[in-house]
Amino acid sequence: MLTLTTTTGAAGRTIALDxxxxxxxxxxxxEALAGLRLAPGERLVVELSALTFCDSSGLAxxxxxxxxxxxxxxxITLANPPRVLMRMLRFTGLDSVFDTEGAAATG
Amino acid sequence: xxxxxxxxxxxxxxxxxxESAVGSAxxxxxxxxxxxxxxxxxxxxxxxxxxxxxxxxxxxGTLLGWLGYRREELVGARxxxxxxxxxxxxxxxxxxxxxxxxxxxxxxxxxxxxxxxxRRLPALVTAVVxxxxxxxxxxxxxxxxxxxxxxxYERELLESKRKAERERERLQRLTSTLQRTLLPDALPDIxxxxxxxHYHAASSDxxxxxxxxxxxxxxxxxxxxxxxxxxxxxEAAVLTSLTRYALRAAAVHDADPSSVLTTxxxxxxxxxxxxxxxxxxxxxxxxxxxxxxxxxxxxxxGHPPALVIRATGxxxxxxxxxxxxxxxxxxxxxxxxxxxxxxxxxxxxYTDGLTEARRxxxxxxxxxxxxxxxxxxxxxxxxxxxxSLVDVLTEWSGEPxxxxxxxxxxxxxxxxxEARC
Amino acid sequence: MTESGRVDGRPVVFSxxxxxxxxxxxxxxxxxxxxxxxxxxxxxxxxxxxxxxxRPARYSSLAGYAADVLDVLDExxxxxxxxxxxxxxxxxxxxxxxxxxxxxxxxxxxGPSPRYVDDGDYRGGFTAADIDEMLDSLDSNYLGWxxxxxxxxxxNPDRPELGQELTDSFCRTDPExxxxxxxxxxxxxxxxxxxxxxxxxxxxxxxxxxxADRPVGExxxxxxxxxxLVVLNATxxxxxxxxxxxxxxxxxxxxxxxxxxx
Numbered sequence: 001m002l003t004l005t006t007t008t009g010a011a012g013r014t015i016a017l018d019x020x021x022x023x024x025x026x027x028x029x030x031e032a033l034a035g036l037r038l039a040p041g042e043r044l045v046v047e048l049s050a051l052t053f054c055d056s057s058g059l060a061x062x063x064x065x066x067x068x069x070x071x072x073x074x075x076i077t078l079a080n081p082p083r084v085l086m087r088m089l090r091f092t093g094l095d096s097v098f099d100t101e102g103a104a105a106t107g
Numbered sequence: 108x109x110x111x112x113x114x115x116x117x118x119x120x121x122x123x124x125x126e127s128a129v130g131s132a133x134x135x136x137x138x139x140x141x142x143x144x145x146x147x148x149x150x151x152x153x154x155x156x157x158x159x160x161x162x163x164x165x166x167x168g169t170l171l172g173w174l175g176y177r178r179e180e181l182v183g184a185r186x187x188x189x190x191x192x193x194x195x196x197x198x199x200x201x202x203x204x205x206x207x208x209x210x211x212x213x214x215x216x217x218x219x220x221x222x223x224x225x226r227r228l229p230a231l232v233t234a235v236v237x238x239x240x241x242x243x244x245x246x247x248x249x250x251x252x253x254x255x256x257x258x259x260y261e262r263e264l265l266e267s268k269r270k271a272e273r274e275r276e277r278l279q280r281l282t283s284t285l286q287r288t289l290l291p292d293a294l295p296d297i298x299x300x301x302x303x304x305h306y307h308a309a310s311s312d313x314x315x316x317x318x319x320x321x322x323x324x325x326x327x328x329x330x331x332x333x334x335x336x337x338x339x340x341x342e343a344a345v346l347t348s349l350t351r352y353a354l355r356a357a358a359v360h361d362a363d364p365s366s367v368l369t370t371x372x373x374x375x376x377x378x379x380x381x382x383x384x385x386x387x388x389x390x391x392x393x394x395x396x397x398x399x400x401x402x403x404x405x406x407x408x409g410h411p412p413a414l415v416i417r418a419t420g421x422x423x424x425x426x427x428x429x430x431x432x433x434x435x436x437x438x439x440x441x442x443x444x445x446x447x448x449x450x451x452x453x454x455x456x457y458t459d460g461l462t463e464a465r466r467x468x469x470x471x472x473x474x475x476x477x478x479x480x481x482x483x484x485x486x487x488x489x490x491x492x493x494x495s496l497v498d499v500l501t502e503w504s505g506e507p508x509x510x511x512x513x514x515x516x517x518x519x520x521x522x523x524x525e526a527r528c
Numbered sequence: 529m530t531e532s533g534r535v536d537g538r539p540v541v542f543s544x545x546x547x548x549x550x551x552x553x554x555x556x557x558x559x560x561x562x563x564x565x566x567x568x569x570x571x572x573x574x575x576x577x578x579x580x581x582x583r584p585a586r587y588s589s590l591a592g593y594a595a596d597v598l599d600v601l602d603e604x605x606x607x608x609x610x611x612x613x614x615x616x617x618x619x620x621x622x623x624x625x626x627x628x629x630x631x632x633x634x635x636x637x638x639g640p641s642p643r644y645v646d647d648g649d650y651r652g653g654f655t656a657a658d659i660d661e662m663l664d665s666l667d668s669n670y671l672g673w674x675x676x677x678x679x680x681x682x683x684n685p686d687r688p689e690l691g692q693e694l695t696d697s698f699c700r701t702d703p704e705x706x707x708x709x710x711x712x713x714x715x716x717x718x719x720x721x722x723x724x725x726x727x728x729x730x731x732x733x734x735x736x737x738x739x740a741d742r743p744v745g746e747x748x749x750x751x752x753x754x755x756x757l758v759v760l761n762a763t764x765x766x767x768x769x770x771x772x773x774x775x776x777x778x779x780x781x782x783x784x785x786x787x788x789x790x
Contacts, residue, residue: 057337060386060435064384091388091459093430094409096431096440159770193661194658196739197714198666200738201546201547205552217665
């Protein structure tokens with residue numbers, strides 16, 4: 001189960017992921033991002049505090065989202081990634097690829 | 108003595124012989140008062156009463172009609188088992204009769220009744236023992252339901268179940284065969300080195316995504332790698348196969364670990380397809396004799412760090428900081444590291460199935476926990492190290508829920524000191 | 529495994545047949561308890577046996593079940609035991625006793641058949657096709673086996689003497705194991721094992737038995753040197769259920785006449 005919620009605030013648009021991001025649910029992330037039509041210079045916040053599970057397919061989903069945003073001249077920020085996700089990003093060397101904010105301490 | 112004695116045995120049993128008088132003159136009110144006798148005789152199911160030894164004491168018209176017998180051919184003349192097929196008699200004697208004796212009833216047993224002309228009537232049979240007030244079993248009341256349709260449906264169900272079981276076995280055989288082709292048959296013998304490996308695929312239906320290999324590079328050099336591809340099943344098998352061959356081929360060309368990973372990255376990027384991410388994490392290394400030990404040079408692509416368990420009891424973590432996932436980025440960074448294996452040292456490579464194993468309290472082992480366990484294994488040989496690590500895993504979680512691969516390369520020490528240069 | 533009776537009495541081991549479990553013997557056991565050490569057990573797959581102990585290879589012939597019997601005797605260190613086997617267990621007893629007679633004092637075979645399938649002049653009572661069909665019907669009964677067998681588990685309010693601890697496992701059989709056991713039971717041929725029996729043996733035969741009829745019981749009696757044949761007035765295949773007094777009396781009479789071996 002994955003719930004996606006898009007909101008627009010003063011700082012721009014945010015998409016919040018609630019639930020599990022895996023092989024089954026990752027296409028929904030792609031669809032949602034494609035629907036947002038990021039404008040050049042825009043920075044989308046992907047809110048991850050309610051993400052309960054993410055496997056390598058989920059990681060692939062973030063990478064694809066990053067590539068698509070870069071191609072559009074925009075960018076994404078992973079906000080409040082759970083500790084396990086940060087650990088994954090650190091091991092896979094992708095912590096330098098993504099902009100993150102509010103990351104839990106990685107010990 | 109048995110024949111016709113049912114009224115004495117059981118005054119409640121409706122008598123046979125009395126034909127009910129449902130005729131054309133029946134009025135509506137009498138329809139509401141359906142007679143018990145007629146209901147018994149023409150009920151939409153078969154009724155049968157037998158003595159405790161199975162002798163038929165009473166039978167209704169419906170069952171007689173189904174079987175094509177006259178009443179006097181059965182009552183006092185045959186046993187219930189005489190109406191069954193040989194197979195049914197076996198089942199009756201081994202299941203039905205003991206159940207009746209022990210529990211006073213047997214429900215919904217699938218039996219075939221045999222009609223007078225030899226036709227078979229698939230039936231569902233339920234029987235209840237009627238006892239006297241002092242608990243003595245007197246007779247057995249049996250209802251027989253026509254189960255032709257149900258039986259053919261059950262046969263289909265059974266056939267489907269068997270077919271599904273066969274298919275699953277076939278799939279598992281196929282999967283394990285495929286899995287074997289993705290792993291080395293046997294690790295090569297290397298002079299002065301002990302190697303051991305463990306592989307566990309979490310599912311017997313799906314090819315796992317972990318892989319490892321150890322192979323000669325020419326001269327005294329040996330290449331080794333261990334990694335984890337993204338995904339499971341057929342896609343993972345394709346990717347594993349591609350990765351293994353790319354790594355081995357790349358190493359022949361240029362064995363520098365970072366160059367090997369860069370080549371693999373190029374290969375995986377060329378094979379990208381939308382919706383099928385092709386990347387993996389991997390540690391690639393080269394082993395080369397050096398004096399009384401070995402030099403190990405390795406590079407990590409987004410993979411958990413290798414460990415060296417020193418003979419002294421220390422554990423060195425061979426970090427490859429910043430090394431990135433292979434195949435994910437157009438220009439990834441790979442980080443190298445190197446060390447020396449002295450006598451008694453063991454190099455351990457593993458996938459995250461090991462470090463993500465959970466303790467009884469739900470916490471993950473993680474790299475720190477693994478290093479602690481590893482420190483306790485100092486002085487053990489490669490095979491014992493692998494076994495101990497796997498034991499920890501199975502002790503915690505029974506069958507590990509994730510794919511797990513462990514490769515250990517140990518320097519057993521100078522068994523023949525004179526052989527040293 | 530269940531033990532009762534006198535610890536210093538002669539051991540009597542009751543072994544159930546295909547389709548049920550040790551509770552089959554409940555009407556017979558009380559008569560033995562005053563003077564005997566009574567041992568009951570479930571074959572693997574039946575009653576409350578440990579299902580994880582089942583291995584297709586070990587139980588692909590009756591020898592595996594016979595080895596289990598010897599394990600039971602060894603574990604309890606029984607000597608001079610009288611082994612009472614019903615149906616297929618009678619043959620399991622023969623195999624166990626032939627392998628290691630040292631622990632046995634006598635053999636009681638209730639409704640035995642060394643071979644169910646007709647063979648030349650030998651009449652086992654069934655054709656191979658009958659047996660195949662029975663194995664199929666087992667499948668259709670086990671398909672809904674929980675429905676068919678579950679009522680047996682709830683007990684019978686009309687007969688409270690059936691203790692709860694008995695009723696909750698009676699005839700509870702693992703379907704997969706039962707299918708294998710049925711195959712092994714009804715397709716085995718143990719005729720050649722009978723003449724090798726060296727123990728005092730009692731063959732209990734019902735007057736009429738559709739599974740193992742009199743000619744089969746007589747064949748067993750003729751084949752085992754020095755055996756006794758008692759034809760019970762009972763009918764059916766389970767005299768210990770349908771006529772427990774008669775069955776008990778015959779077994780007690782036999783055990784009373786057995787000398788104690790050195």
